[in-house]
Amino acid sequence: MTLHLLCVGGEDHALRIPFLTALQNRGLRVSAAGTGAGFPFAKNGIQYHRYQFDRFHARFADRIAVGQLSQLVHRVQPDIVQTFDTKPNLLAPLALRGAVPVVRTINGMGWVFSSTDLKALAFRPAYLALQRLTACWTAATVFQNKADSDFFRRYHLLGNGSSVVIGSSGIDVKAFETARAETGSISQLRSELGLGNAEIVLTVSRLTVQKGIPTLLDAARIVHEARPGVRFVLVGPRESEGPFAVDQALIERHASYVIAPGARSDVPAILGIADVFAFPTEYREGIPRVLLEAGLAGVPIVATRMPGCDDVVAESWNGYMVPPRDPRALAAAILDLLRDPARARTMGQRSTELVRREFDLNVVADRYTDLYVRLLSVGSLSDDRAARKNSSEVQ
Missing domain, CATH: 3.40.50.2000 (Glycogen Phosphorylase B;)
Incomplete structure (x- = not known):
């Protein structure tokens, strides 16, 4: 059975097309979901799904995004969902609640932990609470630097999921x-x-x-x-x-x-x-x-x-x-x-x-592929789910 990965990001998700292509070259079936245009993905042979959220505002728009992601995953039936960026890292676990293993990549701590603005300071307790909640439905967390890994451990934001440091999403040296x-x-x-x-x-x-x-x-x-x-x-x-x-x-x-x-x-x-x-x-x-x-x-x-x-x-x-x-x-x-x-x-x-x-792309893609295979091999993909997938592939 070919491992099917759905990679979820935001408006600049197209920047990860080299990373997704490298995963395809390793035998994975890759789909993507983001808030930007789909043409760059189609040009590179990657199935793309558009959903909506506003990175500057929350509440109603975020609730809509959670519903869209839930419906998307139900329709696409991936084996693993990989997320990048602050909001997708929170929205996808809330949408799926353990139905599919989620791997979130913490590619920075975002505005809330970067700004000294009073509004950012006020949001921090809510952010920590959300991270603890979504950790309940996160199979693994990837950090791009050790400082962020140490932060999540200090504030108990990992739940029972595993964690690993993989520097960057890789850069395609040849390209x-x-x-x-x-x-x-x-x-x-x-x-x-x-x-x-x-x-x-x-x-x-x-x-x-x-x-x-x-x-x-x-x-x-x-x-x-x-x-x-x-x-x-x-x-x-x-x-x-x-x-x-x-x-x-x-x-x-x-x-x-x-x-x-x-x-x-x-x-x-x-x-x-x-x-x-x-x-x-x-x-x-x-x-x-x-x-x-x-x-x-x-x-x-x-x-x-x-x-x-x-x-x-x-x-x-x-x-x-x-x-x-x-x-x-x-x-x-x-x-x-x-x-x-x-x-x-x-x-x-x-x-x-x-x-x-x-930081070569091939080094990074190998590390992610190993992580996905390891997660599924320890039971993240249930026998029942595998049977359903095999049945749909035969049909």
Whole structure:
């Protein structure tokens, strides 16, 4: 019998298509459910189901999502449901209540445990209670970094399910290198963005307060005063980020040395123009994919000391770690790398070796596949359910 996996995520679920394809290549039958467009999944031969939830609001919309997921699983009949992202990790166990084994991946702790906003602080007890409740119907929890694993253990959020650390959802090294090779020249890209021969500090991120963009803009001003030829390029969406979005007026105050071209599909190519990759997040990340991409591109990294970032960046080895919300420390680390390009190149080369060894997509897909097989082998798939599946396959 072929193991059938339904992978549930949110609006950016298409980013996990390489991961799902890698699972298919290992003999799994894979379906996906998310809130975004289905075309990218169909293009890659993955059956896709759309459901609805609002990541900015709850209550009625979440109840609808729970009902939709319950009906979807009843119709699709997967052997295992894999979830990513904060809300799907909560909604799917509530919808299924043990009918199908659920594996949730904690890819960061989300806004509730990243923000110092009073509203976020008020939500934390409710979040902990929900996690304890949904743990009752979760077969296994995957963490992308040890800090999150330690947190869940400390607050008893695992129930009776198993847990394991698997760093990131993996990065397709071959596809990344192919994408870089197939794009236009560096000079064309510089010309398109109006960068000339400037030194480039790049970030790829949602342009939100929690991602540290205001701190980065303050650091950009300090760097500009010391090194006027440097340009900061902020790649990523802003308008779609609702109440978390950075005010456009704030970005425009730094327009002489900061450009924000929005979200782009050619990130592998844009990394080729970067002298430094800055990631000033204040958000509890899982393993930030953009750090893996920057590492593969051989760009030295300056990141904040936040969970997930320190799984990729080692201080003074392949980059620098700075405190969150500290523009002076961020600027100082950026300037240090810009002033010593030979050392910066060495750091970037170390990142490339690390990503290939620890975060390659094939390594990650093997670990997930082993987990699914292990869960089913210890009885998560009942004999009755298996019989029903075999009967439907014969028909």
